[in-house]
Amino acid sequence: MHRYFHQALRGVAVAAATTAATALIATNASAATWYDRTGDGTYGTCSQLTLCVYTDIGMRGNMGGALGDSSMALGTVLSNGTVYDAKYHDKISSIISNSSNSYCFYQNFEFSGKHVLLNPHSSWGDLREQGINDMIDSWEPGNCI
Numbered sequence: 001m002h003r004y005f006h007q008a009l010r011g012v013a014v015a016a017a018t019t020a021a022t023a024l025i026a027t028n029a030s031a032a033t034w035y036d037r038t039g040d041g042t043y044g045t046c047s048q049l050t051l052c053v054y055t056d057i058g059m060r061g062n063m064g065g066a067l068g069d070s071s072m073a074l075g076t077v078l079s080n081g082t083v084y085d086a087k088y089h090d091k092i093s094s095i096i097s098n099s100s101n102s103y104c105f106y107q108n109f110e111f112s113g114k115h116v117l118l119n120p121h122s123s124w125g126d127l128r129e130q131g132i133n134d135m136i137d138s139w140e141p142g143n144c145i
Contacts, residue, residue: 032070039063046096051103054094057126064088069101071140073109092136096123104144109137115144
């Protein structure tokens with residue numbers, strides 16, 4: 001019975017750690033709600049969201065979308081050693097913005113380095129044309145610094 005108690009206690013600890021990590025991830029997106037989907041090559045997967053990033057050219061592959069304007073820094077290392085949003089870190093190849101704000105996308109995690117400005121209500125289907133394909137690590141609404 002003692003062994004079963006420790007196994008149950010270990011399960012509770014794992015659940016608590018997972019909940020804490022999830023809470024930390026949610027606060028990293030500056031109060032925006034984040035959605036994970038699969039892009040189908042159309043604008044439909046992002047039609048109800050403010051900003052969507054895709055891992056493949058042509059709005060395909062893994063899609064991360066934010067409801068609400070927000071800043072994001074990909075590649076944040078959490079206390080448990082995992083990388084926040086490793087799915088998108090240096091893997092973004094297309095973007096859709098339904099925001100009335102412009103967005104600045106940066107090469108580096110600290111909102112620095114090479115950057116490009118996406119105008120309000122616009123998209124890039126192929127980031128190779130902007131010279132920043134598979135290089136984005138952070139973004140924020142507004143003009144680039």
